[in-house]
Amino acid sequence: MSTDLLQARDLTIRGEGVTIAPFSCSLGPGDRLTLLGETGSGKSLIAQAIMGTLPKGLCAQGRLVIDGEAFDAADSTSRRALWGRRLALLPQEPWHALDPTMRAVSQVAESHRHVAGRDRRAAFQAAWSDLTELGLAEAGSKLPGELSGGMAQRVAFAAASAGGAPIVIADEPTKGLDAPRRDAVVELLARTPEAAGALLTITHDIDVARRLGGEVVILRQGQVVERGPAQQVLTDPQSEYGQRLLAAEPSRWPLPKPLGERQAPVISASGLAKTRGGRELFRDLSLTIVPGEIVGVVGPSGCGKSTLGDMLLGVTRADNGEIDRAQGHTLGFQKLYQDPPAAFSPHWRLSRLLDDLVRRHRLDRAAIPPLMARLGLDENLLGRRPGEISGGELQRFAILRVLLLEPCFLFADEPTSRLDPITQRQTLELLVELARERHCGVMLVSHDPALIERICDKRISLEATPSVAKRELDPVMA
Structure with a gap:
């Protein structure tokens, strides 16, 4: 009898223009498997097929063995009894997993109580311990809408992990x-295989795949193009696509071209200060952004990066300081959200959402097809709802939608966090190209200093605590 915890035999996914070729894997106690590949290559669909949560219109075929029990992949309802107890999914989108009306600690405690079987007091003690370990002690009493995207991701991680399932599927857990x-x-993901469990991870972060080790599978357009030990595949890939994937890591990008002649600013600020929850985020922060300029913002989660952008857009008020915006731009100040599902209605098809935008603001509908082509978006995706496409595809639709408004200033909050390295590079290069062409100033938030160095003209660094805060506006190569 097989000792494998998770087997997928000739798993195939089809429907609505999607074809995922037969995929097979076997994970025994202690095994780690990481799926890498381009956005929309089918990585998340494989996870959904295993869980039995494929979007409407897609169907799976093949055989699954989960913790010793056999299943027909086509029968999606048969695996629901395993959720949380024997098979756990750490979702790509925390907003799809968290109840917006429940405080963070209660959501984690609920899993400890109803999945792991602890009493109420023990469940809350375990929940507080989990949140503290993830650096979220201060977030336990907050609602999901009060958390940054990264904090919400960690809360969802804690809630999904509470049941102690021996098989964990992690879909972009570090996004x-x-x-x-x-x-x-x-390190937390590694505890599952270290405790004789099995871990299947989906990620765009090559460094995460390196750190997890085990086996790596590279997918492209639904096909496996390379697989093998992580050290081998991520050091000396044999496939042409694998080589391109590694070459697209931000640290290997060329340095940005100089901006050229500077014009009157689209936005400027002086002496900005903000305190949130009794903690000072920053003070005496000044900046100027001119047309076509890309200014990067880096810093740890919760340091105020998104808050700074919202202040510049006029969504959040500054405690002190002044902000001057260019006049005559009704729709000129726009935001690309870190989590696009929060910015799209889940009930309507993407074609309807774009049509509504065009009608409401009297935009040029003819601008949509060429922008879709430049962003690598298939027209067949227009017939789907936001929850029926990959996170990376939805992120690019968010970029498409905001560019249709032709902004003069764009606050881009982690706009490529869901994209594979190749698509990330192509998308950011296109964003910079369009910003230069359209004379749009961009403030770009990223957790990756190498990405900021290779894309931006200037950089603002925010630190976790005011005592060590380094608030600067310097050329990235300084």
Whole structure:
């Protein structure tokens, strides 16, 4: 009898223009498997097929063995009894997993109580312990809407892990996290195989795949193009696509071209200060952004990066300081959200959402097809709802939608956090190209200093505590 905890035999996914070729894997106690590949290659669909949560219109075929029990992949309802107890999914989108009306600690405690079987007091003690270990002690009493994207991701991680399932599927578990938080989550993920469990991870972060080790599978357009030990595949890939994937890591990008002649600013600020929850985020912060300029913002989760952008947009008020915006731009100040599901209605098809935008603001509908082509978006995706496409595809639709408004200033909050390295590079290069062409100033938030160095003209660094805060506006190569 096989000792494998998770087997997928000739798993195939089809429907609505999607074809995932037969995929097979076997994970025994202590095994780790990481799926890498381009956005929309089918990585998340494989996880959904195993869980039995494929979007409407897609169907799976093949055989699954989960913790010793055999299943027909086509029967999606048969595996629901395993959720949380024997098979756990750490979702890509925390907003789909968290109840917006429940405080963070209660959501984690609920899993400890109803899945792990602890009494109420023990469940809350375990929940507080989990949140503290993830650096979220102060977030336990907050609602999901009061958390940053990275903090919400860690809360969802804690809730999904509470049941102690021996098989864990982690879909982009480190998306939107700074390096220390990312490494902490990798260490937590590693506990499952270290405790004789099995771990299947989906990620765009090549460094995460390196740290997890085990076996790596590279997917492209639904096909496996390379697989093998992580050290081998991520050091000396044999496939042409694998080589391109590694070459697209931000640290290997060329340095940005100089901006050229500077014009009157689209936005400027002086002496900005903000305190949140009794903690000072920053003070005496000044900046100027001119047309076509890309200014990067780096710093750990919760340091105020998103808050700064919201202040510049007029969504959040500054405690002190002044902000001057260019006049005559009705729709000129726009935001690309860190979590696009929070910015799209889940009930309507993408074609309807774009049509509504065009009608409401009297935009040029003819601008949509060429922008979709430049962003690598298939027209067949227009017939789906936001929850029926990959996170990376939805992120690019968010970029498409905001560019249709032709902004003069764009606050881009982790706009490529869901994209594979190749697509990330292509998308950011396109964003910079369009910003230069359209004379749009961009403030770009990222947890990756290498990405900021290779894309931005200037950099603002925010630190976790005011005592060590380094608030600067310097050329990235300084």
